[in-house]
Amino acid sequence: MKICVVGLGIMGGSVCLSLKRAGYKVAGYDISQNILEYALNNAIIDSVAENFENFDLTFVCLPVNACINFINKVKFKNGSIVADICGVKKIIEDSVYKIPRNFKFVGTHPMAGREVSGIKNACAELFDGANIVITKCVNTDIYAVQLIKNVAKAMGFKRVVECSAEMHDKKIAYTSQLAHLVSSAYVKDGEILGCLGFTGGSFQDMTRIAGVDEITWTELYICNSKNLVQKLDMLIRSLTDYKRALEECDENNLKLLLKNGKEIFEDSKTFLNRSEISVTEL
Amino acid sequence: MKICVVGLGIMGGSVCLSLKRAGYKVAGYDISQNILEYALNNAIIDSVAENFENFDLTFVCLPVNACINFINKVKFKNGSIVADICGVKKIIEDSVYKIPRNFKFVGTHPMAGREVSGIKNACAELFDGANIVITKCVNTDIYAVQLIKNVAKAMGFKRVVECSAEMHDKKIAYTSQLAHLVSSAYVKDGEILGCLGFTGGSFQDMTRIAGVDEITWTELYICNSKNLVQKLDMLIRSLTDYKRALEECDENNLKLLLKNGKEIFEDSKTFLNRSEISVTEL
Numbered sequence: 001m002k003i004c005v006v007g008l009g010i011m012g013g014s015v016c017l018s019l020k021r022a023g024y025k026v027a028g029y030d031i032s033q034n035i036l037e038y039a040l041n042n043a044i045i046d047s048v049a050e051n052f053e054n055f056d057l058t059f060v061c062l063p064v065n066a067c068i069n070f071i072n073k074v075k076f077k078n079g080s081i082v083a084d085i086c087g088v089k090k091i092i093e094d095s096v097y098k099i100p101r102n103f104k105f106v107g108t109h110p111m112a113g114r115e116v117s118g119i120k121n122a123c124a125e126l127f128d129g130a131n132i133v134i135t136k137c138v139n140t141d142i143y144a145v146q147l148i149k150n151v152a153k154a155m156g157f158k159r160v161v162e163c164s165a166e167m168h169d170k171k172i173a174y175t176s177q178l179a180h181l182v183s184s185a186y187v188k189d190g191e192i193l194g195c196l197g198f199t200g201g202s203f204q205d206m207t208r209i210a211g212v213d214e215i216t217w218t219e220l221y222i223c224n225s226k227n228l229v230q231k232l233d234m235l236i237r238s239l240t241d242y243k244r245a246l247e248e249c250d251e252n253n254l255k256l257l258l259k260n261g262k263e264i265f266e267d268s269k270t271f272l273n274r275s276e277i278s279v280t281e282l
Numbered sequence: 283m284k285i286c287v288v289g290l291g292i293m294g295g296s297v298c299l300s301l302k303r304a305g306y307k308v309a310g311y312d313i314s315q316n317i318l319e320y321a322l323n324n325a326i327i328d329s330v331a332e333n334f335e336n337f338d339l340t341f342v343c344l345p346v347n348a349c350i351n352f353i354n355k356v357k358f359k360n361g362s363i364v365a366d367i368c369g370v371k372k373i374i375e376d377s378v379y380k381i382p383r384n385f386k387f388v389g390t391h392p393m394a395g396r397e398v399s400g401i402k403n404a405c406a407e408l409f410d411g412a413n414i415v416i417t418k419c420v421n422t423d424i425y426a427v428q429l430i431k432n433v434a435k436a437m438g439f440k441r442v443v444e445c446s447a448e449m450h451d452k453k454i455a456y457t458s459q460l461a462h463l464v465s466s467a468y469v470k471d472g473e474i475l476g477c478l479g480f481t482g483g484s485f486q487d488m489t490r491i492a493g494v495d496e497i498t499w500t501e502l503y504i505c506n507s508k509n510l511v512q513k514l515d516m517l518i519r520s521l522t523d524y525k526r527a528l529e530e531c532d533e534n535n536l537k538l539l540l541k542n543g544k545e546i547f548e549d550s551k552t553f554l555n556r557s558e559i560s561v562t563e564l
Contacts, residue, residue: 111480112483113482113484130482131479131480133479133480161480170473171473171479171480172480174471174477175477175480175481175482176480176485178468179468179484179488180484181524182464182468183484183543184543185520185521185524186460186461186464186517186520187547188516188542188543188546189516189520191452191453191456191513192456192546193550194558195453196550196551196561197393197413197561198415198443198450198453198457199393199413199457199458200457200458201394201395202395202457202461202490203457203461205488206464207547207550210543210544210547211544211547212544214540214541217540218533218536221528222533222536225531229525229529231473232524233525234471235468235521236518236521236522236525238467239463239514239517239518239521241467242463242466243511243515243518246503246504246507246514247507247511249504249507254496254500254504256496257466258494258496261469261470261492261493262492262493264469264474265492265493268477268478268489269478277476277479279478
C-alpha cells in the first residue's frame with residue numbers, strides 16, 4: 001500500500017513517524033521546501049510526494065480550510081482512500097460530499113496532541129495508547145473505515161470511537177475546545193504576575209495549553225462556534241453558581257456543588273457505549 | 283530536635299515520611315486511633331505523641347478550623363516552634379497572634395498535593411522539587427523561619443517563597459482555589475456523558491482535580507471567599523470576552539484574545555522577585 005501524508009506539522013510528522021515505525025513506507029508533502037527537506041533529512045518521510053494519483057491512502061494533515069482546499073483541488077487515485085485528521089469534522093464532511101468523488105473519504109480525529117507545534121516536535125509515540133475518532137455518514141465506505149482502523153492500530157492507537165461528524169463536533173467542543181479556551185482565559189488575571197512561587201500541579205494543569213497557536217485554534221473555534229458558545233454558556237453558568245454560594249458564604253450549598261462535581265466526575269470515568277457512539281478496542 | 287506531626291492525612295503523613303527520609307525521628311498524633319496504628323505499623327511515624335510540651339518543632343497538619351482549635355487548646359514547649367501547613371494563612375495568623383504565646387509560630391504552605399487523600403496516599407517524595415510558602419508578619423521570629431527553611435530543604439523542597447499572609451491568600455485564590463473550582467464546574471455539563479472517547483490530555487488536565495474532598499475545600503474557600511470571588515469574577519469576565527467574539531464570529535478578535543493569552547502565559551514562566559514576594563532556592 002502506497003501512503004502519502006500531506007502537511008508536515010507536529011501531527012502530520014507524527015503520522016509519518018508512527019507509520020514508519022509500523023513498517024510502512026511514507027511519501028510526504030508540504031508547501032514549505034524547508035520542512036520537506038527537514039523531513040527527508042531526518043527520515044520522517046521516505047520520499048517527497050509528487051503526483052497524488054500514486055497513492056492508495058492519503059492522510060491530509062492540514063488546517064481546516066487548507067484541508068478543504070487541498071481535497072477539492074487535488075486529483076487522487078481512483079478508488080483510493082483519503083483521510084483528514086482535522087479537529088472539526090462536519091464542515092469537512094459537507095465539503096467532501098458536495099460533489100461526487102473518485103475516492104473514499106474517511107474523517108478521523110486523533111485524540112492526541114501536544115502544546116507545542118511544528119515538525120521538530122513530531123514523534124512516533126504521539127498516538128500510543130490514544131483514541132482515534134472516525135466519523136461516518138451514509139456515504140462512508142465501510143471497507144475504507146476498516147482499513148483506517150487497521151492502520152490506526154499499527155500506528156499505536158488503542159481505541160476507535162465511531163460516531164457522526166455532528167456528534168464529534170459537539171463532544172469535541174466540550175472536551176477539547178472549551179478546555180483550550182478556559183486555559184487561555186485563566187491566565188488573564190493580573191494575579192498571574194509573580195504567582196509562580198504559589199503554583200503546584202493544579203495551576204500547571206489549568207494553564208498548560210494557554211499558549212496554543214492562535215491561528216490554528218481560531219479556525220477550529222470559528223468552524224464549531226455554535227457548539228462552543230453553548231459549552232461556554234454552560235461553564236459560565238456553573239461558575240456563577242459557585243460564585244453566588246461564595247458571596248453568600250453558603251457553606252452547605254458550596255459543599256453540595258463540590259460533592260455533585262465529584263460524583264459526576266466519578267461517573268464519567270467509564271466508557272459508555274451507546275447507539276450514537278461506538279467505542280472499540282483496536 | 284524533637285519533632286511532632288499532628289494530623290496524619292496525606293499531607294501530615296507525607297511530612298512525616300519526608301522528615302524520616304531526611305533522618306529525623308518523628309512523633310505523630312491523630313484523633314483516629316486507626317490512623318495512628320496504621321502510621322506506626324507502616325513506619326510513617328516512630329512513636330505516638332503524648333505530651334505536646336515535649337517537642338521543639340510541631341507541624342500542625344489539620345484542616346483550618348481544627349488547626350486553629352488545636353493551636354489554641356494545646357500547651358506547647360516554651361520557646362518551641364509551631365508551624366501550620368494550611369491552604370489559607372491570614373485567618374490562622376490572626377488567630378495565633380490574638381493572644382501572647384510561649385511558642386514561635388511560622389505559617390507555611392507546601393505547594394504540593396495530590397487529588398487523593400488519606401494517610402495511605404502519603405509518600406516521602408511529595409515535596410521533592412516543590413515550593414514552600416512561608417508567611418511572615420511583624421511578630422515572626424526570623425530564627426524560627428530559618429530553622430523551618432533548613433528542615434524544608436531536608437524534606438525535599440526546592441524553593442522557599444516568603445510573603446505576607448494577605449499576599450499568600452490573594453495568590454493562592456488564583457493559582458489553586460480557582461483552579462479547583464473551575465475543574466469542579468467543568469464537569470457539570472451534560473456533554474460529559476459518553477465523552478471519554480473524545481478526550482486527550484487537555485480534558486484530563488482540566489478535570490483532574492474535579493473530585494476533591496468537598497469538606498476540606500469548602501472550608502478553604504469560605505476562609506478566603508473575598509479573594510476567590512474576585513478571581514471568579516475575573517475569569518467569568520474573561521470567558522465572556524471569548525464567548526462574545528465567538529457569537530459574533532469575530533475571527534480577528536478571537537485571534538487577538540488567544541495571542542494575548544499566549545503572551546501573558548509566556549511572561550508568567552519566570553520567577554519574579556519583588557518587594558512583597560521573595561523567592562529563594564533552598
